[in-house]
Amino acid sequence: MTDAPVLDIDKVSITYSGVARAVSEVSLRVAPGEVVGLIGESGSGKSTLAHSILGLLLKSAEISGNRMQLAGVDLLKAGERDFARLRGPAAAMVFQNPMATFSPLHRIGRQLTDFLWRDRTSTERQKRAKIIAALADAGISDPEARFDAYPFELSGGMLQRVSIAAALMCEPALLIADEPTTALDVTMEAQILHLMRELRQRTGVAILMISHQLGVIAEICDRVAVMQAGRIVEEGPVEQIFADPRHPYTRALLACELSLVEDGARRLPAIAWDETMEAAR
Structure with missing residues (x-):
C-alpha cells in the first residue's frame, strides 16, 4: 500500500437546507487496497456520506469541512463536471437494491x-x-x-x-458498496462477499463497505468505523472493535447482532434518545 489514501475526509459536515445536519465533522481515510467498514443503524448518515463522495446528494445539501479528497481531487471545490469525470475511474458504487x-x-x-x-x-x-x-x-x-x-x-x-x-x-481506485447484500438471501450473500474478497485480491481496489450487518463487516473488512447520529464515535481494526468495543453505542450494536443473541426471549438493548442527541452535538 502507498501512504497516500484513496479517500481522505477530515471533519466534514453535511447539512440540508442549512437546518438538518445529517453528517457532523466526520473524518475517514481509506488506503489503496484496504477494505474499511462503515456501520451504524438506519439514519446514522452512512449513505449520505457515501453519496457525497460521488456528488449524488440533493442540491439542498451543503458540504463543509477541512478536507475531502478522492484520488487527490478536492471534492469540496468540485463541480458537476468534476464529479462526472471522477465517477468510474476514481470511484464507483454498488447500491443495495439490484432490482432498482x-x-x-x-x-x-x-x-x-x-x-x-x-x-x-x-x-x-x-x-x-x-x-x-x-x-x-x-x-x-x-x-x-x-x-x-x-x-x-x-x-x-x-x-x-x-x-x-x-x-x-x-477500474476504479475506490469501490463503494452500500449495503450490497441486504436484499439477498444468506447463500447469495456469502457468494457476493467471496466475490468481493477475490476482486480485492486480484485488482487491488480499495473498498468502503457500508452495512448494518456486523457479520458482513467482520468477514470482509480490515478496519471499521462506527457511525451514530452523523458522527464517527469509534474506529479501529475489526478484531479490536469486535473483541473490545469502547463506545456504549458500539457495544449496543454488537449486543443487537442476531447471530450473537443466544436467548431469543431476551430484550435487545436500546440507545436512549438523550445519548443519541449528545453524540450528535
Missing part, C-alpha cells in the same frame, strides 16, 4: 455499454468483449447470454453481480 439499479426496458449489455461512454476508441465489438469479460470475472455463468438478457430475467443475486461488474469495468 437497472432499467427493465433495456438489455443488460446495452446498459453496461453506457458505462463505457468515455471509451471513444474501441469498436462496439471490443466493448462487447470487455463487458462479457467483466461479467465472467464477476462469476456470472454464460456471460454471452446474460449480455442479451433483460434485468427481469436475472435473479437478485445475479443482478448484484452485474452491478459489481459494471462498477469495476472502469
Whole structure:
C-alpha cells in the first residue's frame, strides 16, 4: 500500500437546507487496497456520506469541512463536471437494491455499454468483449447470454453481480458498496462477499463497505468505523472493535447482532434518545 489514501475526509459536515445536519465533522481515510467498514443503524448518515463522495446528494445539501479528497481531487471545490469525470475511474458504487439499479426496458449489455461512454476508441465489438469479460470475472455463468438478457430475467443475486461488474469495468481506485447484500438471501450473500474478497485480491481496489450487518463487516473488512447520529464515535481494526468495543453505542450494536443473541426471549438493548442527541452535538 502507498501512504497516500484513496479517500481522505477530515471533519466534514453535511447539512440540508442549512437546518438538518445529517453528517457532523466526520473524518475517514481509506488506503489503496484496504477494505474499511462503515456501520451504524438506519439514519446514522452512512449513505449520505457515501453519496457525497460521488456528488449524488440533493442540491439542498451543503458540504463543509477541512478536507475531502478522492484520488487527490478536492471534492469540496468540485463541480458537476468534476464529479462526472471522477465517477468510474476514481470511484464507483454498488447500491443495495439490484432490482432498482437497472432499467427493465433495456438489455443488460446495452446498459453496461453506457458505462463505457468515455471509451471513444474501441469498436462496439471490443466493448462487447470487455463487458462479457467483466461479467465472467464477476462469476456470472454464460456471460454471452446474460449480455442479451433483460434485468427481469436475472435473479437478485445475479443482478448484484452485474452491478459489481459494471462498477469495476472502469477500474476504479475506490469501490463503494452500500449495503450490497441486504436484499439477498444468506447463500447469495456469502457468494457476493467471496466475490468481493477475490476482486480485492486480484485488482487491488480499495473498498468502503457500508452495512448494518456486523457479520458482513467482520468477514470482509480490515478496519471499521462506527457511525451514530452523523458522527464517527469509534474506529479501529475489526478484531479490536469486535473483541473490545469502547463506545456504549458500539457495544449496543454488537449486543443487537442476531447471530450473537443466544436467548431469543431476551430484550435487545436500546440507545436512549438523550445519548443519541449528545453524540450528535
